[in-house]
Amino acid sequence: MSSLAAARADNFYYPPEWDPSQGSLNTFHGQHALRERARKIDQGILIIRFEMPYNIWCGGCNAMIAKGVRFNAEKKQVGNYYSTKIWSFTMKAACCRQEITIQTDPKNCEYVIISGAQKKTEDFDVEDAETFELPADEEKGKLADPFYRLEHQEADLKKKKEAEPVLVRLQRMSDARHSDDYAINKSLRAKLRSQKKRVAEEEAASRKRGLGIRLLPASEQDAATAAKVKFSSKFEKNRKDKRALINSGSIFPGLSASSMSSKRRLELESKRRKISASAASSLLAGGYKPSSWSEGAVLSSRQKGASMNSRH
Structure with missing residues (x-):
């Protein structure tokens, strides 16, 4: 909006044909100051x-x-x-x-x-809202009567006497509770420290489980709710069958128990042959001193060879 249009909107624009003797701008334009x-x-x-x-x-x-x-x-x-x-x-x-x-x-x-x-x-109930009920207009008008006001005061004094023991007991409890500020502050700080410690333990337990939120402590209600949860019998049967199949099968894919045992046996025999071959090669090369048992075995073999030669 231009400055001229804004001035016209606010009635600050005075056209050339306007004469102050004609009255205000609203009268000149033929409109009310409040417009619409x-x-x-x-x-x-x-x-x-x-x-x-x-x-x-x-x-x-x-x-x-x-x-x-x-x-x-x-x-x-x-x-x-x-x-x-x-x-x-x-x-x-x-x-x-x-x-x-x-x-x-x-x-x-x-x-x-x-x-x-x-x-x-x-509307609301005065007892539920824990408030006082204000007197009605008729009750306010009756209070202008001296005799009615005197009877009303007697009823109030009677209510006061009935409620005085309760009020005195409450006042004594309040005084005893707030008499020692240091003890109250000490108990409050101890309670706060124990609460912080419990929260830290719960957060640490949650981090151990890999959770990013703090777990609340278990309650009897949670245990009762978990006990009421029942899975279907078909689901439980399938779970047991799968578990039994896994326990009876091999950890290696594509091999049965018999083939696995035979393969294991072949591996053990090949290992024994390799060990025997390495020991014989070491013995022939003089890698280690033969024991008495091995010396006796060598001598007996030599004697057998000599006897065979003499016979021939």
């Missing part, structure tokens, strides 16, 4: 932004419109309460375009729904 918001100003209606004061139910589609939702509402005066004006706000719901009318109630200092919606009632 005042398009029904001749009917006493002004367009404003209205904020819903409480939760309501839409009368058209029964949807809930939350507190704080804003609408473009038509504001107009519909009466007076003494010297205070009563204003009416008419708007359309976004859910179904239902027309909702709300008026002010200066007497009770609240907003009243006239048509198109219903206020959402949000």
Whole structure:
């Protein structure tokens, strides 16, 4: 937007044909200062932004419109309460375009729904909320009577006497609990240290298992839940069959138990032959001194050879 257009939008642009004797720029242009918001100003209606004061139910589609939702509402005066004006706000719901009318109630200092919606009632139990119930308007009016106020005070004094032992006991417990600040601080720090130690142990146990999160300690509820888990019988049978097949088979692929035993036997025999051949070659080469048993065996063989030669 140019500076000239911005000036015209803000009514700071004075055209050459304007004369101050003609009045303001709005009068010169024939428009209201509030522009579109005042398009029904001749009917006493002004367009404003209205904020819903409480939760309501839409009368058209029964949807809930939350507190704080804003609408473009038509504001107009519909009466007076003494010297205070009563204003009416008419708007359309976004859910179904239902027309909702709300008026002010200066007497009770609240907003009243006239048509198109219903206020959402949000009651609560005083005992459940742990709050005090405020006296009603009739009760406040009766308190102006001196005799009724005196009877009411007597009832309050009776309630006080009944609740006094409980209050005194609670006060004593609170005083005893907070009498020694050093002991309280010491116990709190000890509890914090034990908690940090337990968390460190749990994190270390999780790291040992290769987990990146801290595991909580096992509980009886976890054990009971795990015990209730039952796998199907077919799954368990298949698992047992596969385990038995693995235990009975060989660790080497493509070989049975009999072939494996025969191959093992052949390997052992070849190793023995290799050992015997190496020992004989060492003996012939004089690599080591023969033992007495080997010397006797050599002598006996030589004698046998000599006898055979003499016979020939």
